[in-house]
Amino acid sequence: MAKFITIGERLSTTAPAVNKAFLARDPEPILARAKQQLEAGATYLDVNIGPAEGYGEDLMKWAVQLLQSNFDNVPLALDTSNKAAIEAGISVYNRAKGKPIVNSADAAGRIENIDLAAANDAIVIALCNGEGIAADNDERMGYCQMLLERGMEHGMDVNEDMWFDPLFLVIKGMQDKQMDVLNFIGDLTDMGLKTTGGLSNNSNGMPKHIRPIMDSAMVAMAMMKGMTSAIVNPNDLRLMETIKSCDIIRNETLYADSYLEI
Numbered sequence: 001m002a003k004f005i006t007i008g009e010r011l012s013t014t015a016p017a018v019n020k021a022f023l024a025r026d027p028e029p030i031l032a033r034a035k036q037q038l039e040a041g042a043t044y045l046d047v048n049i050g051p052a053e054g055y056g057e058d059l060m061k062w063a064v065q066l067l068q069s070n071f072d073n074v075p076l077a078l079d080t081s082n083k084a085a086i087e088a089g090i091s092v093y094n095r096a097k098g099k100p101i102v103n104s105a106d107a108a109g110r111i112e113n114i115d116l117a118a119a120n121d122a123i124v125i126a127l128c129n130g131e132g133i134a135a136d137n138d139e140r141m142g143y144c145q146m147l148l149e150r151g152m153e154h155g156m157d158v159n160e161d162m163w164f165d166p167l168f169l170v171i172k173g174m175q176d177k178q179m180d181v182l183n184f185i186g187d188l189t190d191m192g193l194k195t196t197g198g199l200s201n202n203s204n205g206m207p208k209h210i211r212p213i214m215d216s217a218m219v220a221m222a223m224m225k226g227m228t229s230a231i232v233n234p235n236d237l238r239l240m241e242t243i244k245s246c247d248i249i250r251n252e253t254l255y256a257d258s259y260l261e262i
Contacts, residue, residue, distance in 0.1 A: 003252045004243050005229035007077050007101070007196065008034075008042035011063075013050035022049055022059060027066055034067055038074065040234035041244070046103060047089070048079035056085030064089045077101035077125070077231075083116055090120045099123050104165065106130065107143040111150055117161065118154035125196055126151070127165045128184070137184045140166060144188070163194045163229060168201040171214065178202070178218075182225050189226025196229035199239075216242040223250065 010033050013019040021029040034045055047063050049056060060078060067074055075098030078089045086102055093100045104125035105113035117124035126147040134140040144164055151158045166184045169177050188195050202218050203211040216238050219230060223246040234240060241260055247253040256262070 002228065004223060004227075004247055005043045005196070006041060006234060006240075006243065007044040007046050007229060007231040008037035008040075008234045009046050009048075009198070009200070009231050010037055010233060010235065011045055012048035012079070013052075014048070019050070022063070025059075025062055030063070030066060031070055034071060034074070037234040038071060040237075041240050042232075042234040044075045044077050044098070044101060046077040046079050046231060048103075049082075049085065051081050052085055053082065056080060056082035057088035060085040060089035061092050064092050068094050073097045075100070077103045079103040081110075083113065086113075086116060087120065090122060099161070101125060101163070105147065107146045111147070114147065114150045114156070114162075115154055118151065118156045123161045123163060124151075124156075125163050125165050127167055129167050133167060133169070137180055137187065140184050141187070144193075159192050159194070163196040164188050165197040166195065168197050168199060168218070170204045171202050172205045182221055185222055185227050186225040194228045195222075195226070196231065197227075199230040199232050212236050212238040215239050219243055220246055223247075 011018055013022060017029055037045060049059050052059050064076060067076060073094040073096040078086045078100055080086060090100050099122055101123045102113050102117040104127050105111055106127040106129055108130040114124050128134060128140040128143045130143055134143060148158055151162050156162060166181050169181060171178060185195050199219055200215055203214040206214060220242055232239060244260055248255050248259060
């Protein structure tokens with residue numbers, strides 16, 4: 001294992017302020033949110049520009065250059081359904097602090113994003129689902145094998161450059177599926193594969209004061225199963241404290257009384 005990798009989720013067009021700033025090419029709101037996340041301990045920043053049809057290439061280039069020039073070549077996850085925009089972002093990406101992440105491929109319509117990542121020596125987040133959510137771990141593993149084979153066909157280092165996403169499920173309504181997801185993370189860990197995923201999916205629909213509690217419990221249990229990364233809200237202090245504490249317990253970080261400030 002290694003120190004847990006956090007991918008900050010707060011640069012997304014789903015937030016109206018971010019969407020407005022992206023469309024206007026207004027750097028200030030973007031830089032403010034990026035700074036907040038990095039100071040809170042994010043390793044990567046996810047840059048979600050939405051479909052951005054017709055202007056995605058220009059926008060992704062602008063966002064990559066803006067963030068990397070202001071934050072010492074911070075590593076980024078390029079998050080869009082627009083493949084040309086991902087390639088445009090990679091074309092101006094500085095790899096000094098890590099490869100770009102392509103977010104994301106699946107075992108259905110987006111499987112070609114594995115080819116894109118392989119061609120550009122990038123990491124890819126590979127969702128273990130097809131057209132719909134997998135019914136059980138046998139189906140998840142079937143999708144995982146399809147994705148693995150595609151990566152190997154294109155010469156990827158699948159143990160390093162493919163990060164598998166089991167797809168966290170909403171607890172409200174799918175409470176009985178949570179241990180399946182966690183056990184699947186354990187199965188992937190046993191195969192020597194890396195894992196990531198949108199952690200806060202599990203607490204969707206819960207009251208605001210409950211979500212940090214549930215997300216923290218989920219990340220601790222996932223890390224116990226060997227999870228290597230998650231897409232998170234770094235401004236959730238309880239969550240980040242839990243991740244840092246789990247890294248201490250997993251012996252991935254040397255303990256010091258000041259470990260929460262590092």
